[in-house]
Amino acid sequence: MRELIINSSIQYALLLVIPLIMASILRWAKLRAWSIVGGFAGGILLGPLILGSVAPSYWESTFRGGEDEHGAIMQLERQQQANLIAANTLGVDQDVLLQMQAEQWHEQAILHEQWEAGKWRDQRTIRIFAIALIVLILLSGNDRRSKRKTLLTTNKSDQTPLIMSLSVGAWSSVIPMGGVAIISYMFWDASLVESVAIGACIGAGPWTLSRWEQRAADCSEADGSLFMVRCGRVAWGIAGTATIYSAWQMHGAMALAWLLPILLLPTIWMMPPKGYRLLRWFVDFAAIPSVVATALVLIDPREAFQFWPFLVVILFCADARWFGGIVGLWILGGRTSSDAMRLSIPLVDAGISQLCLVTLLYGVGALTPPLAFAGITGALFLEITAPIRFKFTTPPVQN
Numbered sequence: 505m506r507e508l509i510i511n512s513s514i515q516y517a518l519l520l521v522i523p524l525i526m527a528s529i530l531r532w533a534k535l536r537a538w539s540i541v542g543g544f545a546g547g548i549l550l551g552p553l554i555l556g557s558v559a560p561s562y563w564e565s566t567f568r569g570g571e572d573e574h575g576a577i578m579q580l581e582r583q584q585q586a587n588l589i590a591a592n593t594l595g596v597d598q599d600v601l602l603q604m605q606a607e608q609w610h611e612q613a614i615l616h617e618q619w620e621a622g623k624w625r626d627q628r629t630i631r632i633f634a635i636a637l638i639v640l641i642l643l644s645g646n647d648r649r650s651k652r653k654t655l656l657t658t659n660k661s662d663q664t665p666l667i668m669s670l671s672v673g674a675w676s677s678v679i680p681m682g683g684v685a686i687i688s689y690m691f692w693d694a695s696l697v698e699s700v701a702i703g704a705c706i707g708a709g710p711w712t713l714s715r716w717e718q719r720a721a722d723c724s725e726a727d728g729s730l731f732m733v734r735c736g737r738v739a740w741g742i743a744g745t746a747t748i749y750s751a752w753q754m755h756g757a758m759a760l761a762w763l764l765p766i767l768l769l770p771t772i773w774m775m776p777p778k779g780y781r782l783l784r785w786f787v788d789f790a791a792i793p794s795v796v797a798t799a800l801v802l803i804d805p806r807e808a809f810q811f812w813p814f815l816v817v818i819l820f821c822a823d824a825r826w827f828g829g830i831v832g833l834w835i836l837g838g839r840t841s842s843d844a845m846r847l848s849i850p851l852v853d854a855g856i857s858q859l860c861l862v863t864l865l866y867g868v869g870a871l872t873p874p875l876a877f878a879g880i881t882g883a884l885f886l887e888i889t890a891p892i893r894f895k896f897t898t899p900p901v902q903n
Contacts, residue, residue: 512629514566519633519801522546523793531789537887540859543793544884547800556804567801569626573619580615584608624869627802631762631867634798637791638765638860644787645712645856647777649733669731672832673709673738676851679831680824681707681743687816694875697753701870702813704746705879706821708857709736710850716894717850724847732850735829737773739851744769747861750870762868765860792856799863799876808877817882822889825852849893855886 526549527542535541548554556563565571587608591601685703688694694702713721713729713736721728744766751759760767829848862879865871871879 512633515629516633518550518566519546519630519794519797520790522550523797524790527789527793536891537855537884539788539792540796540855540884540887543796544800544880546793547797547803548805550797551801552804553806567627567630568623570619570622571626573615573622577612577615577619580611584611627867630798630801634795634863634867635762635764637795637798638864639768640783640791641787641795641856641860642711642765642769642772643775644780644783644791646772646775647780647783648712649718649777668832668836669734670738671836672731672829672848672851673735674742675832675835676735676825676828676848677707677709677739677742679828680820681746683824684816684820688813688875692813694872697750697870698872698875700746701750701865702817702875702879704743704750705858705861705865705871706817706824706882707739707746708743708854708861709739710853711856711860713850714853714890717853721847721850724843728847729850732847735832735851736854739854740769740857743857743861747865750865751868754868754870759868763864765864792859795859795863796880799866799880802866803873803877805877808873810874810878813874813878814881817878818885821854821858821882821886822852825854846896849896852886852893853890855883858886859883 523543523546525542526545527539530538530542530545550563550567552563552568561571564574588601588604591604596604681703683703684706685699688702689696689699710717710732713732717732718729721732725731747766748759748763751763755762826845826848829851830844833844833848858879862871862876862883866873866876
């Protein structure tokens with residue numbers, strides 16, 4: 505127990521301090537998306553690419569886990585290799601050698617299963633750490649919305665029908681989620697669980713609306729920002745359902761414990777905003793960078809980067825969300841093309857939401873490293889390209 509406390513304390517300190525320092529430096533340098541980029545850099549430093557290369561034993565014992573089981577595998581492989589060399593030296597029959605190799609593969613398979621179980625056991629503290637940070641991120645996102653309107657205090661002037669929110673939110677989630685899931689299942693040899701998982705990450709709604717997004721939505725139509733918040737929550741509901749399905753297929757009912765932030769979302773949405781500045785500061789400088797690092801600390805970018813998942817996720821996480829929102833607005837009619845395009849732009853700002861789901865699903869094993877890495881880089885892309893979307897929200901000048 506003492507060793508567990510010491511090891512988890514080291515994990516938490518490294519995963520908080522290093523990304524925070526990197527994010528602070530990038531914030532001082534006035535780099536866009538400094539929070540996610542800082543976490544990205546911190547995760548690379550603490551992951552197998554840097555720390556795992558410089559101090560592999562320390563990285564394995566601190567982050568990856570399963571050190572004892574891995575040592576047993578290495579010892580078994582050396583012993584098996586020595587046995588084969590001895591058998592060849594003694595001139596053992598070929599059929600006997602093949603039987604020895606088959607038995608060795610079976611022994612290795614058993615130890616590899618134990619190694620995976622050991623890594624899952626030792627990474628429990630990292631998963632708990634990520635869950636706590638993601639809850640704080642979602643709380644902060646709800647706290648940043650306008651105080652004028654909440655889920656329970658809707659202005660009477662808001663006449664947007666519920667069916668419109670359901671339509672826009674559903675299309676903005678289903679189109680990117682379905683597109684990525686189908687492509688990954690048909691062309692990347694991903695399993696159904698993995699395909700649904702990466703689709704859920706791409707289909708999540710925005711975690712909050714920035715001030716310029718609220719102004720853009722309100723300028724497009726009355727109470728547009730409240731409308732987009734509702735649409736985003738519908739998208740979150742669809743993506744959250746797909747997330748629970750993927751994790752449930754991996755771990756059964758135990759998956760609900762590892763997806764606690766998703767289950768708490770309805771309660772978080774009902775909380776009135778209070779404007780907690782300390783919470784906002786902690787989330788921007790520590791929680792978001794640490795969540796990025798928590799996922800990347802177990803991923804080697806040299807092995808995880810694959811061009812087609814990277815490209816497809818980049819395309820679908822932005823344009824498909826936007827297109828889905830426009831489709832949802834067009835189906836029920838009543839808006840011009842330009843108004844529909846400006847109004848649905850806030851639905852694209854889901855980089856933090858995507859990041860949270862990727863971290864949760866990769867932690868429970870529903871995402872492979874290539875898919876998780878593509879999801880994280882897609883979230884980074886969404887945050888970096890926010891100024892480009894801002895230009896589209898400027899209404900044309902009337903002569």
